[in-house]
Amino acid sequence: MSDAGVIHDIGYQRYEGPRLGRSAMFGAIYQHGLRASFGLGRSAKAKIFPWLVVGIVLLVAVINAAVKAQANIILFDYFSFDDTLSWLVIFFVAIVAPELVSRDMRSGVLPLYFSRPLRAFDYIGAKFAALASAVFLLLGVPQFIMFLGGAFTTKNGASGVWNEFLDLLPGWGYSVLWALLFASISLLVASFTGKRAFAAGGIVAFFLMTAPVVGVLSILPSKTAQHLAGLANPMSLLTGVQSWLRGKTDLGLDIGDFGVIYGIELFCLVTACVLLLLARYRKVASL
Amino acid sequence: MTIIATQSLTKTYGGGVTALSELTVDVEAGVIGLVGANGAGKSTFIKIMLGLTAPTSGDVRVFGLDPVTETDQVRARVGYMPENDCLPPDVSAAEFVTHLGRLSGLPKTAARERASEALRHVGLYEERYRQIGGYSTGMKQRVKLAQALVHDPDLLLLDEPTNGLDPAGRDAMLNLVHRIGNEFGISVVVCSHLLGEVERICDSLIAIEGGRLLRADRISAMTAASDILAVEVSEGTDELADILVQRELTVTREGRMLLVPLTSESAYDEILRAVAELDLPLHRLDQRRHRVAELFTTKETADV
Numbered sequence: 002m003s004d005a006g007v008i009h010d011i012g013y014q015r016y017e018g019p020r021l022g023r024s025a026m027f028g029a030i031y032q033h034g035l036r037a038s039f040g041l042g043r044s045a046k047a048k049i050f051p052w053l054v055v056g057i058v059l060l061v062a063v064i065n066a067a068v069k070a071q072a073n074i075i076l077f078d079y080f081s082f083d084d085t086l087s088w089l090v091i092f093f094v095a096i097v098a099p100e101l102v103s104r105d106m107r108s109g110v111l112p113l114y115f116s117r118p119l120r121a122f123d124y125i126g127a128k129f130a131a132l133a134s135a136v137f138l139l140l141g142v143p144q145f146i147m148f149l150g151g152a153f154t155t156k157n158g159a160s161g162v163w164n165e166f167l168d169l170l171p172g173w174g175y176s177v178l179w180a181l182l183f184a185s186i187s188l189l190v191a192s193f194t195g196k197r198a199f200a201a202g203g204i205v206a207f208f209l210m211t212a213p214v215v216g217v218l219s220i221l222p223s224k225t226a227q228h229l230a231g232l233a234n235p236m237s238l239l240t241g242v243q244s245w246l247r248g249k250t251d252l253g254l255d256i257g258d259f260g261v262i263y264g265i266e267l268f269c270l271v272t273a274c275v276l277l278l279l280a281r282y283r284k285v286a287s288l
Numbered sequence: 289m290t291i292i293a294t295q296s297l298t299k300t301y302g303g304g305v306t307a308l309s310e311l312t313v314d315v316e317a318g319v320i321g322l323v324g325a326n327g328a329g330k331s332t333f334i335k336i337m338l339g340l341t342a343p344t345s346g347d348v349r350v351f352g353l354d355p356v357t358e359t360d361q362v363r364a365r366v367g368y369m370p371e372n373d374c375l376p377p378d379v380s381a382a383e384f385v386t387h388l389g390r391l392s393g394l395p396k397t398a399a400r401e402r403a404s405e406a407l408r409h410v411g412l413y414e415e416r417y418r419q420i421g422g423y424s425t426g427m428k429q430r431v432k433l434a435q436a437l438v439h440d441p442d443l444l445l446l447d448e449p450t451n452g453l454d455p456a457g458r459d460a461m462l463n464l465v466h467r468i469g470n471e472f473g474i475s476v477v478v479c480s481h482l483l484g485e486v487e488r489i490c491d492s493l494i495a496i497e498g499g500r501l502l503r504a505d506r507i508s509a510m511t512a513a514s515d516i517l518a519v520e521v522s523e524g525t526d527e528l529a530d531i532l533v534q535r536e537l538t539v540t541r542e543g544r545m546l547l548v549p550l551t552s553e554s555a556y557d558e559i560l561r562a563v564a565e566l567d568l569p570l571h572r573l574d575q576r577r578h579r580v581a582e583l584f585t586t587k588e589t590a591d592v
Binding site for chain 2 (some may be wrong): 278
């Protein structure tokens with residue numbers, strides 16, 4: 002205790018200014034969460050990992066753009082960029098999702114949140130939006146760098162830039178799907194424990210343990226089993242959705258005519274995770 | 289002004305545990321002590337007032353608002369300090385309280401200003417830029433109080449604010465609560481299981497036991513009628529007692545002393561006159577205030 006027993010006699014001022022509604026509180030949590038995703042406003046230790054991942058991702062994008070400009074070899078397009086870096090995305094959410102939700106649970110700060118005019122939806126909705134934005138930035142910004150590389154070295158003038166941009170847009174769209182799926186799953190896993198290490202392990206385990214299932218299913222003799230194999234794992238699910246939407250068959254995953262199923266599962270998975278999160282925090286919010 | 293009103297408020301948890309039963313109470317503005325043993329239903333009462341749990345039956349109004357249906361309006365005017373540890377270790381107090389100010393609806397700059405002001409009022413100055421993890425228990429309690437104060441509520445709900453504090457820290461915290469209630473113009477409900485602690489700073493007292501209301505009244509009303517004069521004379525105690533009884537005063541003996549309740553304005557003078565008339569050597573004349581605790585002696589023994 003500092004100055005135990007000293008009475009500090011400074012007049013108290015009542016607050017007469019505006020009081021904002023729940024949307025402003027949502028915004029405050031969102032902003033706080035997005036900053037925390039990259040360790041901003043946190044200790045130096047909290048910055049190491051997110052920025053390491055960001056650094057690698059940016060480096061890959063720059064190299065990709067440079068190689069394309071110099072040697073005209075395309076290492077990745079906007080889509081395969083996401084697929085290739087899936088490991089980094091997994092590690093990113095495994096660190097950031099516990100930072101966003103497990104930390105609040107561990108420190109017991111939630112009663113302070115939920116004794117304010119704030120609901121479970123505002124809290125978890127803002128956290129989800131923050132993490133999804135962070136993952137999108139992680140993928141979208143390097144994609145934009147690749148776009149800049151392509152745009153500045155195009156030989157077809159304005160129409161070349163425009164064509165490059167038309168390639169970038171669906172790439173961003175694909176990154177949005179990544180962001181939504183990874184954010185929803187990792188937040189759900191993290192919301193079950195207050196221990197960050199457990200949460201991180203759980204998230205990595207969820208993404209990696211399902212990968213062998215895809216492998217097993219895809220060597221089954223049944224054609225249908227092979228086509229549906231990708232549903233078992235979030236990464237191959239996204240690849241499946243991509244090949245459905247783009248009509249591509251050279252992505253290393255044969256989905257046959259089941260593209261719609263992939264789309265439906267993606268939608269249902271994200272929705273289910275968000276609803277489960279809401280249910281979970283409804284319970285937490287009532288203390 | 290009535291700030292909290294309940295009508296036969298009952299809360300039963302699943303499994304048949306009754307936390308509150310038929311609680312009917314009207315609370316006036318000021319510093320209010322909510323006393324009861326652990327498990328008496330204090331925390332449940334607070335949760336219901338915050339709209340965190342709905343009552344099983346009965347009715348509750350905070351500032352005339354129903355916490356169940358008008359949760360936001362109630363919470364905007366109420367500040368809550370929980371009993372448990374609730375601070376993240378790796379942020380500074382200034383940042384943390386600012387963030388919670390924004391979650392109470394304050395705009396960004398206002399939140400920052402109010403946060404440093406609230407921290408100053410609870411007695412944290414330069415320390416507020418340090419990480420909370422390095423704070424002492426006393427400082428943490430102050431941060432918890434500051435976050436309840438940051439949005440300038442009209443009512444503070446403090447759940448065991450002196451928990452874990454040393455005697456000096458206790459006094460400082462109680463003084464602070466007293467100041468908030470009397471100088472800041474904010475009503476305060478202080479939960480405690482220590483009666484002696486809250487009776488010093490409270491205007492009124494609600495005592496609950498096993499979810500039932502034991503007594504709710506202003507402290508002055510509880511103690512006013514029970515002032516007692518202790519008289520000690522070195523000889524002639526019996527004669528004095530006789531005279532006092534003749535003058536229609538109730539006298540009880542306690543060792544060598546006579547205890548006389550001061551029922552009327554003139555009782556004090558009567559006693560002095562009686563002593564003077566008998567010409568007795570007066571040793572002690574001692575006006576005792578009844579401590580509120582004595583009103584609950586049966587309860588206290590029951591709790592041990």
